[in-house]
Amino acid sequence: MKTCYFRPLALCAVLLLTATPGFAGAEDVRVTDPWARASIGVNRPGAAYLTLHNTGQDDVTLTGVTTPLALRPEIHLTSTNAEGISSMRRAGDITIAAGESVSLEPGGLHTMLMQLQTPMQEGESFPLTFEFSDGGTVTADVPVLGLAARGPLE
Amino acid sequence: MRLRTIQLILWALALAASLAYGLLIWWPENQKTTAETQFTARFELTDHQGITRTQADFTGRWMLVFFGFSNCPDVCPTTLAEVAAVMDGLGPDAAEVAPLFISIDPERDTPEALAEYVPLFGAGITGLTGTTQQIEQTGQGFHIFYEKIEEAAAPGGYTMGHSSQLFLFDPSAVYAKSWQYGTPAEEILADLKEQMEQW
Structure with missing residues (x-):
């Protein structure tokens, strides 16, 4: 830490914070592979997919999601039982352990975008903000692919 | 010589038993699947x-x-x-x-x-x-x-x-x-x- 004396105060603080074990939070969450399918107008719900990586040393808990695109965005979980019946329900809070990732992908967790304000059009993108229990947020820009898309763009 | 004959018989019996067992667990299962899934699309x-x-x-x-x-x-x-x-x-x-x-x-x-x-x-x-x-x-x-x-x-x-x-x-x-x-x-x-x- 000796070098800190010779550096600007701000940089010094950053170094101290990142070096302190146990400090973590929403700012350690990285988003990869965001994508969504185009919607048909605004009357049917849309869905958005991506992977959240907790690169920090503490667990983080995802508590909610917001976007200017939809009035009611929620994290939902699709589950399929042994009889092959699929249904969706609200996922509730999702804890991502330190160093772990959570994937929102078809047939599992997804951001369900209810009460769309504008149609989701192929080629466009929209911001999606994830809220965490520590008060921090992470925003991803989600590209809208065609309705028949099967996954994120390579 | 007699010991080998007994061994052979025992092996044959073991083989027959496992075959029979295999058939037993496979047979009803197979029958059931066929019966359950035979249907025609109607609408x-x-x-x-x-x-x-x-x-x-x-x-x-x-x-x-x-x-x-x-x-x-x-x-x-x-x-x-x-x-x-x-x-x-x-x-x-x-x-x-x-x-x-x-x-x-x-x-x-x-x-x-x-x-x-x-x-x-x-x-x-x-x-x-x-x-x-x-x-x-x-x-x-x-x-x-x-x-x-x-x-x-x-x-x-x-x-x-x-x-x-x-x-x-x-x-x-x-x-x-x-x-x-x-x-x-x-x-x-x-x-x-x-x-x-x-x-």
């Missing part, structure tokens, strides 16, 4: 262009049948996207396969609603719907399950839970196979090609 519904359709309109072609609803944001577009990929993968053989999307949500899925949905997958998918009673009969005929689930923010205040397998019927409309939700298009395509070659 009378309205397609997304407003035309009445029955299974007879599609006999002579293989039918890929999926049940869902157009307000479904996850499972249904995912499966229809896989079906579209399967149809693409079939190339010229696609003409021998009819992909059908049967709505289990007749309240919201009118033929007009399906007309703005199924063509967007670009795979020649026929959307089918009907009256509540017609859908009920169709569901019973295909041995599928569906139910309304309250969801205040969804259009109409509900969403649906439903059987999410993709069914395959042969050109005489007899059940051939089904794939669980989430089966990749590549696997479905390989299975389907195999079935078509054996036909």
Whole structure:
């Protein structure tokens, strides 16, 4: 830490914070592979997919999601039982352990975008903000692919 | 010498016992599966262009049948996207396969609603719907399950839970196979090609 004396105060603080074990939070969450399918107008719900990586040393808990695109965005979980019946329900809070990732992908967790304000059009993108229990947020820009898309763009 | 004979007899007995056991566990299971799955696709519904359709309109072609609803944001577009990929993968053989999307949500899925949905997958998918009673009969005929689930923010205040397998019927409309939700298009395509070659 000796070098800190010779550096600007701000940089010094950053170094101290990142070096302190146990400090973590929403700012350690990285988003990869965001994508969504185009919607048909605004009357049917849309869905958005991506992977959240907790690169920090503490667990983080995802508590909610917001976007200017939809009035009611929620994290939902699709589950399929042994009889092959699929249904969706609200996922509730999702804890991502330190160093772990959570994937929102078809047939599992997804951001369900209810009460769309504008149609989701192929080629466009929209911001999606994830809220965490520590008060921090992470925003991803989600590209809208065609309705028949099967996954994120390579 | 006598010891070897006894050993041989014992080995033969052990082999016979394991064969018999294998047959025992395989036999009833196999019988049951055949009995349970032998059924013919039967329906009378309205397609997304407003035309009445029955299974007879599609006999002579293989039918890929999926049940869902157009307000479904996850499972249904995912499966229809896989079906579209399967149809693409079939190339010229696609003409021998009819992909059908049967709505289990007749309240919201009118033929007009399906007309703005199924063509967007670009795979020649026929959307089918009907009256509540017609859908009920169709569901019973295909041995599928569906139910309304309250969801205040969804259009109409509900969403649906439903059987999410993709069914395959042969050109005489007899059940051939089904794939669980989430089966990749590549696997479905390989299975389907195999079935078509054996036909």
